[in-house]
Amino acid sequence: MKKTIQLLLVLAFCSQTGFAQKETTILTIKNTAEAPTINKNIYGHFAEHLGRCIYGGFFVGDTSKIPNTKGVRNDIIAALKELQIPNLRWPGGCFADTYHWKDGIGLQQERPTIVNKWWGGTTEDNSFGTHDFLNMCEVLGAEPYLSGNVGSGTVQELADWVQYTNFSGKSPMSDLRKKNGRTEPWKVKFWGIGNEAWGCGGNMTAEYYAGEYRKFATFMSDWENTGGITRIASGSNSEDYNWTEVLMKSIPNNMLGGLGVHHYAVIDWSKKGDGTDFSEDGYFHTMKSALKMEELVTKHAAIMDKYDPAKKVAMIVDEWGAWYEVEKGTNPGFLYQQNTMRDAVLAGATLNIFNNHADRVRMANLAQCVNVLQAVILTDKAKMITTPTYSVMKMYRVHQDAKLLPLSFQSPLYTFNGETLPAISASASKDKNGAVHISLVNVDAKNNNKIEIDIKDLGVKNFTGTIITSAKLQDYNSFENPNKIVPAVFKGFENKKGKLEITVPPFSVLVLEGK
Structure with a gap:
């Protein structure tokens, strides 16, 4: 050979x-x-209902003059297939804990609207929903990662979503799925139980969320599919090590498939700096924040090792990337920023950290995929470009499922x-x-x-x-x-x-x- x-x-x-x-x-x-082995899912991506990530990004509608398949842009699909993205997280982010999935199924003209309270206060028509997202993931060859609504949702609502997407037998939810045009289930494996429960997901304490997680997880099951589902807990905000400690101590390992960590490279949350007009000082301190990921992963892993020495529970860094001020003249709630060579360096260094901690880090999701934060793709009406971060992700794809x-x-x-x-x-x-x-x-x-x-x-x-x-x-x-x-x-x-x-x-x- x-x-x-x-x-x-x-x-x-x-x-x-x-x-x-x-x-x-x-x-x-x-x-x-x-x-x-370096899990391919470390090279995952994130698509939230935020700014122009979904509407005006992925989804333009089937009446658009922009070439599309069932409303999803063909050029974006081609670019992401070239990246070989292994998974895609949706619908949030903060949006997830306001999203009620049943509003996004059935005939589009009959779907209710929703106000995006977190990102710009815009009104959405729910034209992009469960079928649209999961069918798109099939085309991409990517595993879907669904974030469930714990903050404003119910246990029954999330359990119904699992049954709707995964159950092939006869049940109320599988019958509803078939009525809406999908006979076979999608067999969704990855499920987030809430998002940022310490903040926009409900401002919960770690102790309270641990109880909520146990309750929701109890009613989420999938007996049909090999390996069942992977239930992922809303993890810590950067260096909140107490959050990790409480969850690992309070949730049995057999109920916990993964534990999240979120960390953004930010100079200062009160003054995040410009995405393109920056000095070496801005570059240095952005990289200082980005390289803190090594310390975070190491310390969170050490806590997880105390309660899970066999490393059965995955660390899932399901939000990471650079966060700057929005581009001048754009909606501040849309988080649209450009992507320079600084972002390429940041992406490469961060992915190296994940690779080197492959014994514990088994999924990560760059925030976000299109038109938001450290995007790999930007669009302007019919135009589409890829960013320096896209090039790094494309080169690093050789590490997917390779032995460290x-x-x-x-x-x-x-x-x-x-x-x-x-x-x-x-x-x-x-x-x-x-x-x-x-x-x-x-x-x-x-x-x-x-x-x-x-x-x-x-x-x-x-x-x-x-x-x-x-x-x-x-x-x-x-x-x-x-x-x-x-x-x-x-x-x-x-x-x-x-x-x-x-x-x-x-x-x-x-x-x-x-x-």
Whole structure:
């Protein structure tokens, strides 16, 4: 069998002229049989009824002149299939705990309207509902992840939704599904029991929510489908470790398939900064917040280990990404922001953290998929573009369901105004065909970093490279210039006596493949 090695080096590039670090980072690959598999669901996405994510994003209606299939844009479907997205979370977010699923089924003209109280106060007509979302997931080849309404819903309502989507026998809900045009169930596996219960999901205490979770989970069952359903608890807000402690202590492991964690990279919640007009100070502190994910995952995992040493309960980081001020002139409730090379660096570093904690992190959802926060796709009427984050997710897809290869190295430091961050993050994996992939992120905004990797034992000799770079860290793809940041051939490496020597510029996205 041919061995292939791809080195995905996701690195930062700045408008200032970079200079090479004197030190060389020596990266060692450990091929150990005990390493876990990187669950493909780490590369999941999130679609909330927020701004133009659903309406005007995914869904334009079947009368639109924009090419669509049953109202869903064909170009978005094609782009997400190219990403091989493994799962998609819906309908929220905060919206989930105001959403009543029965309002979104049946004839569209008979569906009631709803006011989106969380995001802009807009009125929605429920034209995009359960059938539309689950059928779209089938087309994408993605597992649906449904967030249930605990805040304003009932136990019966959520239990009915499970029966409606999953039960093939005769029952009130399966009969209703068939009446609405779907004979076979969708067999939805992933179910969130509420969202951000500590905040918009009800402002609950951890103790109160634990009781609510146990009650709702008791009445959610699926006896027909192999493995049943995975019930996911609303997890902590960033470093609220008490929330994790209380839930792990209060909920039996056999009732808990996953426990969430939410963390956004934000400079300051009172002044989040601009998405494109930012200085190195703004870049550094955004990355400082993003890299805090390592500490959060490590500490939450340690608490989970106390109550679940067998690691049966998955950590699910079902909201992550950068959060800036909205683009000037747009609705502040729609959370529309541009996506620069800074976001590519952030995405690469975060995914490396998840990969390296694959023993516990088994699902994550970038917020959000289209037109909201750190989106991979932006639309403007009939126009559609992909972002630098899209490129990173596409390159990193090689890690999906591959065996983790632990790495060891000592990172150089990125220094700014007396503060420091690790300049390099990395993760590696080996897929079922024997291909090895290594992803690296150079967080440094000014300096080149030299990387040396011993490849003698990998059985690979010939390398090719691809790079994504731009003149400034603040550059982005626009509707006027959608291809400003595109991949190009990269040749800035040498193979010397079984050691791969790479000089990587500040913030560029690099892929090396060796055969």
